[in-house]
Amino acid sequence: MELKRGSSSHSAYHLRPALKEGEERRTLAVLVDNESGVLARVIGLFSGRGYNIESLTVAETDHTGHRSRITVVTTGTPMVLDQIKAQLERMIPVHRVRDLTVEGPSVERELALVKVANAGDLRVEALRIRDAFRAQVVDASLESFVFELTGSPEKIDAFVDLMRPLGLVDVSRTGVAAISRGPGEM
Amino acid sequence: MTTTPKSSTMTGAEIVIKSLIDQGVEVVFGYPGGAVLPIYDELFKQNQIKHILVRHEQGATHAAEGYARSTGKPGVVLVTSGPGATNAVTGLQDALMDSIPLVCLTGQVPTFMIGNDAFQEADTIGITRPCTKHNWLVKDTDELAETMHEAFYVATSGRPGPVLIDIPKDVQFADGTYQPPRNFKPKAYQPKLKGDTADIQAAVELMEGAKKPLFYTGGGVINSGPHASTLLRDLVEATGFPITSTLMGLGAYPASGDKWLGMLGMHGTYEANWAMHDCDVMVCVGARFDDRITGRLDAFAPNSKKIHIDIDPSSINKNVRADVPIVGDVGHVLEDMIRIFRARGAKTEKTAVAKWWDQIDEWRGGKCLDFLNSETLIKPQYAVQRLADAMVKHGDYYVTTEVGQHQMWAAQYIPFDAPNRWMTSGGLGTMGYGCPAAVGVQVAHPDSLVVDVAGEASFMMTMQEMSTAIQYGLPIKIFILNNERLGMVRQWQQLLHGERYSSSYSEALPDFVKMAEAFGCVGLRCDKPGDLDGAIDEMINVDKPVIFDCLVEKHENCFPMIPSGKAHNEMLLSSSVSADNIGDAIKSDGAVLV
Numbered sequence: 039m040e041l042k043r044g045s046s047s048h049s050a051y052h053l054r055p056a057l058k059e060g061e062e063r064r065t066l067a068v069l070v071d072n073e074s075g076v077l078a079r080v081i082g083l084f085s086g087r088g089y090n091i092e093s094l095t096v097a098e099t100d101h102t103g104h105r106s107r108i109t110v111v112t113t114g115t116p117m118v119l120d121q122i123k124a125q126l127e128r129m130i131p132v133h134r135v136r137d138l139t140v141e142g143p144s145v146e147r148e149l150a151l152v153k154v155a156n157a158g159d160l161r162v163e164a165l166r167i168r169d170a171f172r173a174q175v176v177d178a179s180l181e182s183f184v185f186e187l188t189g190s191p192e193k194i195d196a197f198v199d200l201m202r203p204l205g206l207v208d209v210s211r212t213g214v215a216a217i218s219r220g221p222g223e224m
Numbered sequence: 225m226t227t228t229p230k231s232s233t234m235t236g237a238e239i240v241i242k243s244l245i246d247q248g249v250e251v252v253f254g255y256p257g258g259a260v261l262p263i264y265d266e267l268f269k270q271n272q273i274k275h276i277l278v279r280h281e282q283g284a285t286h287a288a289e290g291y292a293r294s295t296g297k298p299g300v301v302l303v304t305s306g307p308g309a310t311n312a313v314t315g316l317q318d319a320l321m322d323s324i325p326l327v328c329l330t331g332q333v334p335t336f337m338i339g340n341d342a343f344q345e346a347d348t349i350g351i352t353r354p355c356t357k358h359n360w361l362v363k364d365t366d367e368l369a370e371t372m373h374e375a376f377y378v379a380t381s382g383r384p385g386p387v388l389i390d391i392p393k394d395v396q397f398a399d400g401t402y403q404p405p406r407n408f409k410p411k412a413y414q415p416k417l418k419g420d421t422a423d424i425q426a427a428v429e430l431m432e433g434a435k436k437p438l439f440y441t442g443g444g445v446i447n448s449g450p451h452a453s454t455l456l457r458d459l460v461e462a463t464g465f466p467i468t469s470t471l472m473g474l475g476a477y478p479a480s481g482d483k484w485l486g487m488l489g490m491h492g493t494y495e496a497n498w499a500m501h502d503c504d505v506m507v508c509v510g511a512r513f514d515d516r517i518t519g520r521l522d523a524f525a526p527n528s529k530k531i532h533i534d535i536d537p538s539s540i541n542k543n544v545r546a547d548v549p550i551v552g553d554v555g556h557v558l559e560d561m562i563r564i565f566r567a568r569g570a571k572t573e574k575t576a577v578a579k580w581w582d583q584i585d586e587w588r589g590g591k592c593l594d595f596l597n598s599e600t601l602i603k604p605q606y607a608v609q610r611l612a613d614a615m616v617k618h619g620d621y622y623v624t625t626e627v628g629q630h631q632m633w634a635a636q637y638i639p640f641d642a643p644n645r646w647m648t649s650g651g652l653g654t655m656g657y658g659c660p661a662a663v664g665v666q667v668a669h670p671d672s673l674v675v676d677v678a679g680e681a682s683f684m685m686t687m688q689e690m691s692t693a694i695q696y697g698l699p700i701k702i703f704i705l706n707n708e709r710l711g712m713v714r715q716w717q718q719l720l721h722g723e724r725y726s727s728s729y730s731e732a733l734p735d736f737v738k739m740a741e742a743f744g745c746v747g748l749r750c751d752k753p754g755d756l757d758g759a760i761d762e763m764i765n766v767d768k769p770v771i772f773d774c775l776v777e778k779h780e781n782c783f784p785m786i787p788s789g790k791a792h793n794e795m796l797l798s799s800s801v802s803a804d805n806i807g808d809a810i811k812s813d814g815a816v817l818v
Contacts, residue, residue, distance in 0.1 A: 071412060074361065079353060086354050117541060124538035130358040130378055133412040 063113045064139040065216045071131040072098045072106040089122050093213040109216050136224055138216050146216040150194045155182040156205030164204045171197050236365040236396040237262035243372035245272050246405050249300050253284040257304025259331025262396035279688035281308050283660035285315020289324045290664030293647045298325040298379050305331045306344030316386045317355040321651025325384035327375050334394035335363050348390045357385030365400025373405040382415025383536040384447055419552030427531040427548045428564045434505035435576035437465040443472030444510015444554050446643045452555035453643045459562050468496035470511050472650045475640035489517045490786050491632040494592035500525050501792035508532045510554045513543040523791035533557045592784050593636055602753050604705045604776040605633055612638040614760045621673040622665045626658040626682030629711035629782045634677040656685030663689050666698040680706040690743045693769040701763050701770045707778045715781045719810045740771035751775040788817035
């Protein structure tokens, strides 16, 4: 598996590329009705208007109210970012849009499953780094491990980089989930 | 959900008709096909809703747009699955760009066949998602009534737009419960009508101190309803400020009003564009700083503070940053604005504004819409002027247009003193809009004069709707400025592409008079300036659809013109462009823009 340093910039989500002049990165939380096609609507807005998606996660968070929460990490100039928020807010199934980057402190986490195949000293070294990163072993065979790691995207980037010389085979990442700090709801 | 008596159980097709009736729908524009036959069956059994059978689904959407634009009510379209739905796409996007409320019902293959590449299947929801305000696939008959009512609410509230409901054939046959329209408001979608008072106050303060103020108004005034137009007139009179409008906003302020500067933008008047460039306070009411309006953005009204009133927050700060943004319905905001302006003593910088008017009068003195007339050839501008005079004399007229030079001449020379009288494809620029739109307008206003100012090329895109006009006795008038060219394309090729006229002339044109007769319409032809008035009178007086083939000067250009990528004060005038320099009139760096 060929992954360069800052591997995530080569992932399907095109994560964390260097920001262009005047651009900022924002994490938006979008609360939507979990109706058919709502994700296609949101993604269509981004692709149709040429906005960037660095990371996107979605799942139903309120099963009785049929609400889903979409966390999207995007980049753009402040004018474009305001436009993204306004465009999201005017979609019919969208209840609320929060800019977690701007509206007070927030926590961002991503989960990764990382597979390494190795033997001997490499296997020992992989386990040692796993300890340092507090990753879990969720699958093991005599030739391989699958590690589960939760943290910021940068922490996962660092872990994946360290696993590369140790027999990295496969990486699966969830994208960023984020929530505001403190007692307030979305 | 309330408990409902058994009697309100009906088939999906019955629910569709019942919902339309309960929503006050009187006319549906449509075309039948396999996947909507149950609905057509129910249409057949009732007399409350009139169905207009068009000749192409695109015609149904434009007719519904004309109906909606001229009445303020939503237009309703009914078409079948697959090609029926895909043919409607152009009209949906057109309505989206121009904020026209449409409810489009499409048939779909039965739910159990969706995704199987069934006959006349298309992913209608996927295809129309970006060209509607919202759309729904109804898979359960019990949800049909609620979806229908929600669709009307979404189409007509906030910034209006087209919505689509895709109804599989088995859902039309199945029984379900009917729910009458309640005071429906989706939780997630609640457009804001009232503007923030502090913002409106800040706007009034800016206006009070303005030395070179200007109202720049758009289609939002018309969408807000006739009351908003009345309020706009009140505010203009109260302040004494000059006013210009976009293509979509014509008629909101009367063209006969003394504060009127004419349309602004790419083919706007000299005085309107210069006033935009030089103003110090711009009051934008229901317009969206479109690229046809702003020209070069970094040179757009460089010394102005901008107040922007719009019901759609995403329209604010999209292209141009507003100093005082006001999110709200134009009618509501203008009412508050007038109240606050008066409560504060109706103060303006009278001396400075009078000086501003002197400047404007000087610009007006340039008479930018003058043209070199001819005694032998009909100039297109002259034809539109004569038509305008005849319509004004006749009174009670509605005008639709196709897209191109004739559209701009119509906007420049035809005066509108009331809103909802002018139907044109602004945002999308859809050739072929005008003829079906005229059908829709005439359906809504059977006794009024409805004229489609057309070009021969645009008209040929949807001219089969003349057959619809004949079928329903709709005496629409198609006034063709026939230059045997795609006039606007030809103009751009002359100005920007070294006079290489690639595919911009119309070969093998039909004989429009004979074609009119073949349709059962009246055909008229005129090629002499002296005969024009008589022929136009004949067109207006005959109580039948007319195709008027007006043979005009073939190489006339539409001026004034702000070339793409230029600022308002870099306008080309007919007097400044001659045969010798026309190829150099525009620098090539503008050619990349549309």
